Amino acid sequence: MKAAIYCRVSTKGQAEDELPIAGQEAECRQYAKEREWEVVNVYQDAGYSGGTDDRPAFQEMYAAARDNKPTPFDIVLSWRSNRLFRSIEHRLAYSRLFRRYEVKLVSLHEPEFEGASGRFMEAVLAAADEMYRSQVSEDTLRGLKQVARRGYSTGGRPPTGYRNVRTPTGKIKLSGEPEMRTSWEQDPTIAPKVRRAFEMCVRGKTNVEIVEITKIVSAKNGLSTLLRNRAYLGERIYNTTRRASLSEKKTLRLRNKPDAVIRIPDSHPPIVSQELFDRVQTTLENKRPKMGQRKHSPHNYLLSGLLWCKEHNCAFTGHTTGERLYYVCDTRKRLGKKLSPCPLLKKEAIEKFILDNLKVNVITRDTVRQGLEYLQVEESRNRHDDDTEKKEIEGRIAQADLEKSRLEAAVKGGVHYEALADSINELHERIKALNKRLAGIEKERERALKLPVITDAMVEDILLKVHAMLDLADRRELKAALSHFIERIEIDGQDVTIEYTFKKPSTVKVFTIGDPGGI
Numbered sequence: 001m002k003a004a005i006y007c008r009v010s011t012k013g014q015a016e017d018e019l020p021i022a023g024q025e026a027e028c029r030q031y032a033k034e035r036e037w038e039v040v041n042v043y044q045d046a047g048y049s050g051g052t053d054d055r056p057a058f059q060e061m062y063a064a065a066r067d068n069k070p071t072p073f074d075i076v077l078s079w080r081s082n083r084l085f086r087s088i089e090h091r092l093a094y095s096r097l098f099r100r101y102e103v104k105l106v107s108l109h110e111p112e113f114e115g116a117s118g119r120f121m122e123a124v125l126a127a128a129d130e131m132y133r134s135q136v137s138e139d140t141l142r143g144l145k146q147v148a149r150r151g152y153s154t155g156g157r158p159p160t161g162y163r164n165v166r167t168p169t170g171k172i173k174l175s176g177e178p179e180m181r182t183s184w185e186q187d188p189t190i191a192p193k194v195r196r197a198f199e200m201c202v203r204g205k206t207n208v209e210i211v212e213i214t215k216i217v218s219a220k221n222g223l224s225t226l227l228r229n230r231a232y233l234g235e236r237i238y239n240t241t242r243r244a245s246l247s248e249k250k251t252l253r254l255r256n257k258p259d260a261v262i263r264i265p266d267s268h269p270p271i272v273s274q275e276l277f278d279r280v281q282t283t284l285e286n287k288r289p290k291m292g293q294r295k296h297s298p299h300n301y302l303l304s305g306l307l308w309c310k311e312h313n314c315a316f317t318g319h320t321t322g323e324r325l326y327y328v329c330d331t332r333k334r335l336g337k338k339l340s341p342c343p344l345l346k347k348e349a350i351e352k353f354i355l356d357n358l359k360v361n362v363i364t365r366d367t368v369r370q371g372l373e374y375l376q377v378e379e380s381r382n383r384h385d386d387d388t389e390k391k392e393i394e395g396r397i398a399q400a401d402l403e404k405s406r407l408e409a410a411v412k413g414g415v416h417y418e419a420l421a422d423s424i425n426e427l428h429e430r431i432k433a434l435n436k437r438l439a440g441i442e443k444e445r446e447r448a449l450k451l452p453v454i455t456d457a458m459v460e461d462i463l464l465k466v467h468a469m470l471d472l473a474d475r476r477e478l479k480a481a482l483s484h485f486i487e488r489i490e491i492d493g494q495d496v497t498i499e500y501t502f503k504k505p506s507t508v509k510v511f512t513i514g515d516p517g518g519i
Helices: 012-017 019-034 055-069 088-100 119-149 191-202 207-214 220-227 274-287 330-334 347-361 365-412 417-447 456-469 475-485
Strands: 002-009 038-046 073-077 104-107 161-170 178-186 236-238 241-243 254-255 260-264 308-310 312-321 326-329 486-492 495-500 504-509
Touching: 002 019, 012 254, 012 260, 019 038, 019 073, 019 347, 055 088, 088 104, 119 236, 191 207, 191 220, 191 274, 207 220, 220 274, 236 241, 312 330, 326 330, 326 347, 347 486, 347 495, 365 417, 365 456
Parallel strands: 002 038, 002 073, 073 104, 308 486
Antiparallel strands: 161 178, 236 260, 241 254, 308 312, 312 326, 486 495, 495 504
């Protein structure tokens, strides 16, 4: 077995000493030696937070596993899992990605989960983390909504034609300084081009002509979106969408209900008048293709992308006879029933079967409790690491204070100040930087997940939440949830093999496909 060692420290002080990294590497090498693993590489990130995956050595290691076949190592060995990840979301995403490249993540000081509940622990941890972090998200969203209601920017780039500008709000902060917020003002170069685009649209110019002349968007496909943006009327619009994806592959955004959207008129100078804007909307509506000429799929097949035919090694896709909905083997869809006699699968029956199997046989009270217990241990370890880091920084501050006091005493004793000025200033800046890092640790601890005592009621609540996630009315959200739990569903005659993302494949007998009540 070939192993890559990953080491990380989060502060520059630790990085300068190199002792913590050296200690991590030494223990990992000893662990690998005891198991007769060959260490082929050591990746080190010095002075990088584990809360982000934007770390050069970590990304180099991931790229090595992703881009090479065969992979240069079979195992990523770390002193503790929080050296790799301080974020549950990153742990879920990257552990699955490394598994895809047949690389196992091993930690010296943490047990390895085995059996059916092994990888499922990651899903339970994500559910628990989401539950306890939701309050933080709600508080953040509430604050941003208040900023939007006051007519200020909540962050990000302004619409084309505007630019950010910092303006006083008229309030005074506790520090005595005036409160400043970001608002939008017209960009004197771009705003006239945006106004001209609206005018050209009303005059019947094509999107290609408007883009070529104004160059306010890079492609004609983005022009319609720009011309429909009510921000050009001076409106501040916020909270139009929400994140709904449960898959690490992509982020899914869904539209919020109208009563959840914040609309503040006259929050910034308008670029176009209401009359011109309304005329443009009428023009765009007249250009829109008439509906009803072509029937589009509702895209509510939950198992598309997951359901596979073993005989032909191809996916099942959605199919309808006009009255009923089915899944059909892609080979049969292309060649026809005579050349590929794979049976049609009733959509509702196979989807219900998979969801029921997930609820009854996999997501149980025992696995939820085990996940919470593991999360508690992880929280305790993170807290211990923070305490160790704090003590180290406090020791550095005390040493720097002592050196600074001695130099100041020397000045009082007659040594010329200019001879020691550089040293005193350097110590002052060092103490300032150390205190800043200490404050950062305290701030991170305040944001950290705090688990209460695990109770049966808590386990039941999380279990109900995970089950409720599988009963979502919104089919797109439910499809994202399934891709989080299930890697592949293979149909082989009358057998269904479900490969979960957290356990070995299990074969389940199902109804005879030809039966009226069967799949």
